[in-house]
Amino acid sequence: MFLLDLRPNCECCNKDLPSETHDAMICKYECTFCRDCADNRLNGICPNCLRNLTQRLVRPLAGPAGELAKHLVSTKRVLKGSGCLENNMYSQERLIRAET
Ligand SMILES: [Zn+2]
Ligand SMILES: [Zn+2]
Numbered sequence: 001m002f003l004l005d006l007r008p009n010c011e012c013c014n015k016d017l018p019s020e021t022h023d024a025m026i027c028k029y030e031c032t033f034c035r036d037c038a039d040n041r042l043n044g045i046c047p048n049c050l051r052n053l054t055q056r057l058v059r060p061l062a063g064p065a066g067e068l069a070k071h072l073v074s075t076k077r078v079l080k081g082s083g084c085l086e087n088n089m090y091s092q093e094r095l096i097r098a099e100t
């Protein structure tokens with residue numbers, strides 16, 4: 001069974017990316033970025049694992065399947081301070097990795 005670990009924010013700029021947004025981009029390993037970062041900063045390539053970023057599927061949150069899906073949505077925020085290499089606006093103090 002293939003389950004996505006939906007992350008609630010962009011690793012790059014920490015923008016909120018709710019599960020229903022169409023602006024979330026993920027790589028094969030579920031590194032998550034907003035579309036703006038993916039297009040303008042990362043050139044569509046995940047900086048973590050150098051895989052192509054693709055649009056994250058919007059998980060339907062209605063009906064029994066949706067109820068189940070809600071429990072699968074990750075609330076773990078991951079922020080990669082060195083993710084945006086070009087815009088080096090994230091100093092060490094911004095290198096926040098939320099622990100579960
Ligand atoms: Zn972003
Ligand atoms: Zn990745």
